[in-house]
Amino acid sequence: MATETDTREIHIPANLLDELDRYIGDLKIDLNSERRKGYLIQILHKAQSLFGFLPEPLQIIISQKLNISHAEISGVISFYNYFTATPKGRYRISVCMGTACFVKGGEKLLEEFEKFLEIKAGEVTPDGKYSIDALRCIGACGLAPVVMINDKIYGNVTVKQVGDIIEDCLLMEAEA
Amino acid sequence: MKKITDMKSYLEVKNELSEIKKQNTNSKILIGYGTCGIAAGAGEIYEALEESIISGEILNCELVKVGCVGYCHAEPTIELQYPDGTSVLLGNLHPHTVPEVVAGYLSNFKKKGKHVLEKNVTCDVTKV
Amino acid sequence: MIEQVRIVLRNSGLINPEDIDDYISVRGYEALVKCLTESSPEDIIQTVKASGLRGRGGGGFPTGIKWEVTAASESDEKFVICNADEGDPGAFMDRAVLEGDPHSVMEAMTIAGYCIGSSKGIIYIRAEYPLAIERLNTAIAQSYEYGFLGENIFGTDFSFDIELKFGAGAFVCGEETSLIKSVEGKRGEPVVKPPYPAESGLWGKPTLVNNVETYANISPIILNGAQWFRSFGDEKSPGTKVFALAGKVNKVGLVEVPMGTTLRQVIFEVGGGIKNGKEFKAVQTGGPSGGCITSENLDTPITYDNLKAIDSMMGSGGMIVLDEDDCMVNVAKFYLEFSLDESCGKCTPCRIGNTRLWEMLDDITKGRADDNTMEKLEVLCNTIKKSALCGLGQASPNPVLSTMKYFRDEYLEHINDKKCRAGVCKALIDYAINPDKCIGCTLCARNCPVMCIHGEPKKTHVIDQDKCIKCGSCLSSCKFGAVYYS
Ligand SMILES: Cc1cc2nc3c(=O)[nH]c(=O)nc-3n(C[C@H](O)[C@H](O)[C@H](O)COP(=O)(O)O)c2cc1C
Ligand code: SF4
Ligand code: SF4
Ligand code: SF4
Ligand code: FES
Numbered sequence: 001m002a003t004e005t006d007t008r009e010i011h012i013p014a015n016l017l018d019e020l021d022r023y024i025g026d027l028k029i030d031l032n033s034e035r036r037k038g039y040l041i042q043i044l045h046k047a048q049s050l051f052g053f054l055p056e057p058l059q060i061i062i063s064q065k066l067n068i069s070h071a072e073i074s075g076v077i078s079f080y081n082y083f084t085a086t087p088k089g090r091y092r093i094s095v096c097m098g099t100a101c102f103v104k105g106g107e108k109l110l111e112e113f114e115k116f117l118e119i120k121a122g123e124v125t126p127d128g129k130y131s132i133d134a135l136r137c138i139g140a141c142g143l144a145p146v147v148m149i150n151d152k153i154y155g156n157v158t159v160k161q162v163g164d165i166i167e168d169c170l171l172m173e174a175e176a
Numbered sequence: 177m178k179k180i181t182d183m184k185s186y187l188e189v190k191n192e193l194s195e196i197k198k199q200n201t202n203s204k205i206l207i208g209y210g211t212c213g214i215a216a217g218a219g220e221i222y223e224a225l226e227e228s229i230i231s232g233e234i235l236n237c238e239l240v241k242v243g244c245v246g247y248c249h250a251e252p253t254i255e256l257q258y259p260d261g262t263s264v265l266l267g268n269l270h271p272h273t274v275p276e277v278v279a280g281y282l283s284n285f286k287k288k289g290k291h292v293l294e295k296n297v298t299c300d301v302t303k304v
Numbered sequence: 305m306i307e308q309v310r311i312v313l314r315n316s317g318l319i320n321p322e323d324i325d326d327y328i329s330v331r332g333y334e335a336l337v338k339c340l341t342e343s344s345p346e347d348i349i350q351t352v353k354a355s356g357l358r359g360r361g362g363g364g365f366p367t368g369i370k371w372e373v374t375a376a377s378e379s380d381e382k383f384v385i386c387n388a389d390e391g392d393p394g395a396f397m398d399r400a401v402l403e404g405d406p407h408s409v410m411e412a413m414t415i416a417g418y419c420i421g422s423s424k425g426i427i428y429i430r431a432e433y434p435l436a437i438e439r440l441n442t443a444i445a446q447s448y449e450y451g452f453l454g455e456n457i458f459g460t461d462f463s464f465d466i467e468l469k470f471g472a473g474a475f476v477c478g479e480e481t482s483l484i485k486s487v488e489g490k491r492g493e494p495v496v497k498p499p500y501p502a503e504s505g506l507w508g509k510p511t512l513v514n515n516v517e518t519y520a521n522i523s524p525i526i527l528n529g530a531q532w533f534r535s536f537g538d539e540k541s542p543g544t545k546v547f548a549l550a551g552k553v554n555k556v557g558l559v560e561v562p563m564g565t566t567l568r569q570v571i572f573e574v575g576g577g578i579k580n581g582k583e584f585k586a587v588q589t590g591g592p593s594g595g596c597i598t599s600e601n602l603d604t605p606i607t608y609d610n611l612k613a614i615d616s617m618m619g620s621g622g623m624i625v626l627d628e629d630d631c632m633v634n635v636a637k638f639y640l641e642f643s644l645d646e647s648c649g650k651c652t653p654c655r656i657g658n659t660r661l662w663e664m665l666d667d668i669t670k671g672r673a674d675d676n677t678m679e680k681l682e683v684l685c686n687t688i689k690k691s692a693l694c695g696l697g698q699a700s701p702n703p704v705l706s707t708m709k710y711f712r713d714e715y716l717e718h719i720n721d722k723k724c725r726a727g728v729c730k731a732l733i734d735y736a737i738n739p740d741k742c743i744g745c746t747l748c749a750r751n752c753p754v755m756c757i758h759g760e761p762k763k764t765h766v767i768d769q770d771k772c773i774k775c776g777s778c779l780s781s782c783k784f785g786a787v788y789y790s
Contacts, residue, residue, distance in 0.1 A: 035507060037489035038469075045431060045470055068489075079491040079648070080472035082431050098393030099591065099624050100550035102638055136475065136642070137393035138432050141550040142212045142248020142557050151434070153215035179451040181459050186337045189450075193329040208317055210403045211435050212396075243404020245317030246558030255317065 012058055016050045024065055031067050040068060040076060044083055053087045081136075089124045089131030091169040092150050093117075098137030100144040105159075109145055110134060112162045130169070202236045203282055204257040210244030216251035220271040225254075228275035234282065247293055256281055266291040306561060306569040309536055311544050312397075312520040313560050316404030321439050324446040327407040333452050335526035336411050340458050345419040349375060352419075352522070354530035356542040361387055361478075361515030362593070362619050364541075364608040370512065374502040375420040377510035382422035384413050385487070385506065385513045388429040388436070389471050391478035392591030393642065395622030397546040398516035400558055402429070402436035405520070406443040410466055412522035414453065417464045420512050425464060428483050430471040440468060475592075475646035476696050480505075480513040482648070493648045494694035515620070517546060537563030541607040545618070551587075551625035552579045561606075568602040571625060582627040586710070590619030592639045592646075593699030595706025596632070615706045617699075631728035632711040633718055636704045637665040643700035654697030657688040661704060668715065669729040671722040678715060681708065730774040733789045737778075739764045741786035748778035748787060 023046050029036050043062060048054055054077055063070040077083040095101075095110040110132070114120055117130050124131040140146050143155025147165065154165060180186050205225060209218050222241065228234045247253050250267025256278065257263040264281060268291060277291060310316075319326040327333070339348050353368025374382065386409060390398040401409065413425040429437055444466055447453045455463045469487050476482050477492040484506050486492040505511025521543060525533045534542045541563040547570060550556050554576035561570060567587060571577070578584050586596040595616035597604070604610050608618050626635065644658045664681055667673040685701035692698045708715060717723045724732040737748070737757075742764045749757040749765060756772050759765030765786075767778070779787045 035488075038487060040489035041472055041486065042470055045472070075491055076489070079493075080474050082471075082473035099588070099622070099638070099642075100394040100556075102393075103551045103624060103626060103630060103635075135432075136391075136473070136646075137395075138211070139390070139396040139399040140212050140215050141394050141396050141548060142251065143215055144550060144556075146215070153211065155212070155215045180333075180337070181451070183337050183341050186334065190328050190331070190334070193325050197329060206317065210400060211433070214435070240320050241322070242319060243316045243321050244400045244558070245404075246313065246400065246560075247555070248557035249555045250557075 012051065012055070012061075017061070020047055020050055021065075029066070036066055037068060040066060040073065041080075044073075044077065048083060053084045055085065055087075059085070087124065087128070088133075089129050090173075091130050092148075093130060093132045093165075094135040094138075094148040095121075095132065096136070096138055096140075096144070096146040096148070097134040098141060098144075100137070100141035101146055104144040106145040108159055109147060109157055109162065112159045113147075116162055116166060129173075130166075200238075201259045202238050203259055204238050204240055205278060206240050206242045206255040206257065208244050208247075208251060208253040208255075209241035212244055212248045213251050213253065217271065218252045221252045221254065221269055221274050224271040224274050225278065228279070233275055234279050237278075237282065250293055253293065254278070258282075264292055265294040267293045306565055306573050308560050308574065309544050309562050310560050311524050311533075311536070312401060312517050312546050313404070313558065314524065315408065316400055319405065321404055321406055322442050324407060324443065324450060327405070328450075331527060332407055332523075333411055333450075335523035336414055336452060337458065339415050339418060339526060340460050340462060345375060345421070348415065348419050348526065351530050352525060355521075355525045355533040356530070356540075357518065357521055357525065357533065358541060358608060359515055360517035360521075360545065360620065362590070362617070364618060367514065367518055370502060370514070371416065371419050373500075374510050374512040377503055379510050381424075381507075381509045382420055383506045383509060383511040384417045384420065384422045384425040385480075385483070385501075385511055386413055386425070386427040386519060387478065387480065387483060387513055387515050388427055388433075389478040389483060390430060390433075390516070390620065391475040391646075392620045392622045394550050394624050395548045395591065395620050397548050397558060397621050399433055399436055400546075401516050401520050402433065403439055406436070406440045407447065408523060409516055409519045410440075410443060410447060411452070412519035413466060414457070414464045415522055415526065416512055416514070416519070418462050420510070422512070423463045423465065425466040426469050426487060426506070427466065428469050428471060428477075428487060431473065432471075437468065437470070444468075474648075475642070476648050476694070479695050482694070483513065484511065491648070493650045494696070496693060517621070538605065538607045540609060545606065545621055547621045547623045549575050549623050549625065551623075552582065552627040552630070553577070553625040554579055563607055564605040566603050566605055567597060570606070570623070571602070575625070578625065578627050582629065585626045585628055585630060586632065588616075588624040588626065588635070588639075588703070589622065590617035590699075590702070591622050592642045593617060593695065593702055594619045595702050596626070596635070596710060598710045615702070615709060617702075629726050629728070631669075631724050631726040632707045632714050633665060633668055633724075634726075634728050636707040637662065637669060639703035640665060640700065643696060647696065647700075651691075651693040651697060653688045653691040654693070654700065657684060657692075658697070658700055660684060661688070661701065665704070668718045669724070670731040671718070671729075673719045675719070677719055678708065678712075727789050733774065734769060735767055735772060735774065735776070735778055735787060735789050737765050737767060737782075738786050738788060741784050742782075743784055743786075745784070747781050747783065751777045751781040753777065 059073050063073050097106050113132050121132050121134045147154045147157045252269050253267040255265045349371050357367045358364040471477050474492050477486045479494050482492040482494040501511040537543045544560050544562050546560045559574045586598050588596045597616050601614050611618050640662050647654045649655045685705050688701050744762040756768040757765050
């Protein structure tokens with residue numbers, strides 16, 4: 001079950017917005033130059049790392065700051081797989097579906113995670129805790145099949161370990 | 177840091193660095209710290225070795241984090257460089273046993289054993 | 305026994321990538337000093353040309369000629385780009401170089417800048433490589449401190465800066481025109497060539513685009529000379545190539561061997577053969593744009609031209625080894641799905657054509673295909689190849705064509721006999737229990753998610769075929785080898 005979030009109601013924390021502001025300020029962008037657009041993607045990366053996703057109000061803020069139309073920005077966001085306009089889970093489970101992982105059973109892992117959490121790839125659990133995504137190669141093919149939880153990589157994963165990995169997330173949550 | 181302005185100043189810096197290297201009689205433990213290595217537990221290996229160096233279980237050794245040598249199937253890997261310039265690449269290591277394994281290879285200058293992947297991984301390209 | 309020759313990976317794993325001094329002590333930046341203080345751009349370009357170095361990003365275009373053309377383009381501003389997008393899933397050579405020896409790439413980019421008359425370098429790196437990004441940032445900062453980057457390097461009037469730009473998970477952005485669009489902050493849709501980036505690239509200015517591994521070869525060539533480089537490899541493909549061996553091979557990892565080494569040597573000598581004693585089936589090179597190579601061609605020396613001649617390609621160096629448990633139709637479908645997912649959607653042959661191709665392959669794997677499917681597949685593949693706008697679309701049917709050529713019988717088996725010999729295509733297999741082997745331990749019945757295995761304890765169990773969802777749990781749970789598929 002995917003949770004549909006109305007992004008217009010999203011509250012954007014002021015302190016994070018300040019940080020984004022500082023980041024953009026440090027780039028010393030000439031707003032009259034066509035080349036200001038060259039900064040867009042790195043700013044979207046920064047924004048997504050701060051907020052977790054790129055809700056519409058945030059897109060509009062960035063659009064105003066860079067003097068780039070909102071339509072263009074949302075076109076860019078929809079083009080690149082890395083960017084997301086809807087929130088992900090606190091624990092982002094990315095199952096690698098690159099070739100090396102695919103031939104070593106990545107698909108079975110994905111199915112197992114889907115079964116375990118009762119959501120499909122691309123969805124978030126109703127409590128907002130987990131999301132599952134299929135990913136294309138993170139360059140750790142030597143350890144295929146590979147699963148990534150947020151930034152932590154698990155190599156040589158077997159279907160049986162899926163439960164343990166979810167447990168790991170619970171532990172992380174308890175620590176935090 | 178000194179700015180390099182021409183071949184002369186470059187060679188000065190480089191020779192100075194090799195001099196420091198030559199005078200260093202420590203062995204070096206190079207830990208494969210690429211994405212693969214880290215995912216396979218290079219961090220734990222590093223910690224284990226660091227502890228044994230602090231506790232004195234391993235002597236006259238420096239730890240260095242390096243990139244990957246390509247032995248993904250045997251990660252985590254480390255390369256031991258002896259003061260005489262020879263070296264041995266070890267793989268399939270485990271944090272619990274790595275201090276003992278390393279201490280063994282250091283004291284005996286062993287070049288054989290189940291962990292050995294390759295000897296003297298060097299490259300002549302930049303030697304000349 | 306074939307020996308590895310480490311030119312590209314010369315420092316990877318041997319020096320501390322976060323300490324520029326380590327790089328300098330292995331003659332790092334000596335080539336740059338030599339170039340800037342002792343050679344003219346023309347001389348250096350001649351050396352690169354004479355070395356015969358060809359682009360390692362997939363196309364194999366002669367690097368020296370590219371430099372020469374870009375140098376000849378008149379402009380007030382030019383750019384040097386390093387393509388570190390490494391999109392081929394299952395390839396990780398560039399990541400290893402950037403994580404293990406970032407300075408080698410930066411040094412070469414600076415030399416390239418000097419040669420073509422550019423003062424601005426950009427490394428376009430995929431966001432999936434955070435560690436490489438971190439190490440590059442460190443390396444760039446250290447390089448400025450020594451004065452290898454910045455204004456008036458070594459007191460000459462040559463200045464050079466390097467900046468990172470990030471990908472955002474789009475495979476097509478590895479294609480150079482689309483990469484340039486992405487650096488400009490736009491949707492990474494390819495544009496028609498010509499004009500080539502060498503004439504009109506980033507912001508409409510002449511731009512040199514080279515791959516990570518290509519750059520990593522430059523300093524050794526400058527230090528040791530073109531003839532030295534030519535002493536490795538093959539007349540038309542000199543030097544070495546790094547391959548990322550992955551899949552069903554024992555020693556998964558990176559190998560750097562001289563061009564002209566055979567696939568057999570790479571897979572069976574360096575790679576230690578096939579995992580678990582299984583039978584080698586094929587090796588896929590060139591990723592989603594490439595093809596598969598079967599045992600009959602294992603002794604082909606690896607060069608750009610040889611691989612093309614057997615319907616595959618060098619690509620960036622990913623080598624996926626497949627064994628008897630892999631279904632070639634399914635592998636082709638996997639690659640097509642990848643291309644389909646990554647298609648930018650700009651042109652119809654790629655967007656719609658590949659969707660139709662995928663549907664046909666899906667039909668084959670599900671036992672719904674009819675007699676003339678093979679023919680239709682072939683026609684459509686060739687149409688897409690001819691009419692798609694960029695390299696992604698043009699090459700997307702390659703895995704299908706090459707598996708159809710070398711594994712025709714497997715396709716026909718799927719279509720006519722509704723059989724998948726590797727046991728991969730679920731719709732075509734039935735699980736069954738061999739009454740002679742089953743001892744009635746009940747384990748499979750307890751593991752079956754839909755509870756469709758019946759039988760009393762200590763008696764033969766039976767699968768209810770109508771309810772079976774073909775999950776394979778019974779097969780992997782039976783300890784007596786009683787479950788089999790057909
Ligand atoms: C769909 C597609 C994807 C590509 N992906 C990459 C890539 O990930 N890395 C790369 O270096 N070149 C890639 N290329 C090739 C580039 O367009 C370009 O030819 C290359 O970067 C030139 O560098 P080289 O001459 O050093 O090989 C790709 C080409 C196509 C058509
Ligand atoms: S061939 Fe595919 S990826 Fe290339 S431009 Fe056309 S739709 Fe886009
Ligand atoms: S697990 Fe094997 S032996 Fe046990 S009941 Fe099932 S088929 Fe029979
Ligand atoms: S394949 Fe799965 S569903 Fe079918 S009988 Fe075996 S365990 Fe049950
Ligand atoms: S294919 Fe999964 S990490 Fe490369």
